[in-house]
Amino acid sequence: EVQLVESGGGLVKPGGSLRLSCAASGFTFSSYSMHWVRQAPGKGLEWVSSISSNGGYELYIDSVKGRFIVSRDNAKKSLYLQMNSLRVEDTAVYFCARDDSTQEYLPYWGQGTLVTVSS
Amino acid sequence: SYALTQPPSVSVSPGQTARITCSGDALAKKYAYWYQQKPGQAPVLIIYKDSERPSGIPERFSGSSSGTTVTLTISGVQAEDEADYYCQSADTSDTSYYVFGTGTKVTVL
Secondary structure, X not given: OOEEEEEOOEEEOOOOOEEEEEEEEOOOHHHOOEEEEEEOXXXXXXXXXXXXXXXXXXXXXXXXXXXXXXXXXXXXXXXXXXXXXXXXXXXXXXXXXXXXXXXOOOOEEOOOEEEEEOO | OOOOEOOOEEEEOOXXXXXXXXXXXXXXXXXXXXXXXXXXXXXXXXEEOOOEOOOOOOOOEEEEEEOOEEEEEEOOOOHHHOEEXXXXXXXXXXXXXXXXXXXXXXXXX
C-alpha cells in the first residue's frame, strides 16, 4: 500500500524558514517523480513544485521560485521542501503527492502538513 | 500555464444527478482528472483520463469530455458525496506540472 506521510509544518514568522519532509513507503520511491501541492485556508489546490525521479529536474510555481527548494533522498525514500523567506501568503496545508507512471495525474496523496506564516 | 474553470457551487437533492463542468482550452488536447476532497482530508482521485474510474470508486461517479469542456456526473447523489471537487490536467510546458480547476462545492440539500 502506498503511503506518504508529511511532517515539519508549524508556525513561522514572515521571512523565516521551514523544511517539510515526506516519508514514502509501499512503492519503489526512486522510480517516480514527486510533487508538492498546497491549499491555502478555504481556497483551492495549487501545484507548488515537482522533482524528477533521480532529482535531476526541478520545477516551481513562479511565486516560490528563488525561495523554495525541492529535494529528495532516494536511499531514505524521502521528499523535502526547504521553504525560505516565507510570506504570509505561503500559509497553507502542504501535500506531498506521487504521480502515475504517465506523470499526468496524482493518484496518491499524503495527509498534509499545515504551514502558518504569521507575526 | 493555463486555467481550468469550474462553477463555485452546485446544489442537489439526494437521489438526483449532479453535474460539474470544467472548462479550458487545453482540455481539447489533454486528459482531465477529477478529485474529491472532504473537509480536513487529502484529495481522492475519482476519475482519470476523462472517464475512467479507479477501483473502489462507486459507479455513480462518471466523467465525459466534449471539446474544451469536461463534465463530472454524480448519479443518485448521496449525502456522503457532499464535498469539494477539483478537475486537473497536466501541463507539458516548462512552467508547471499540473493545473487544477477552481473547485466546486457540492451541497446535498
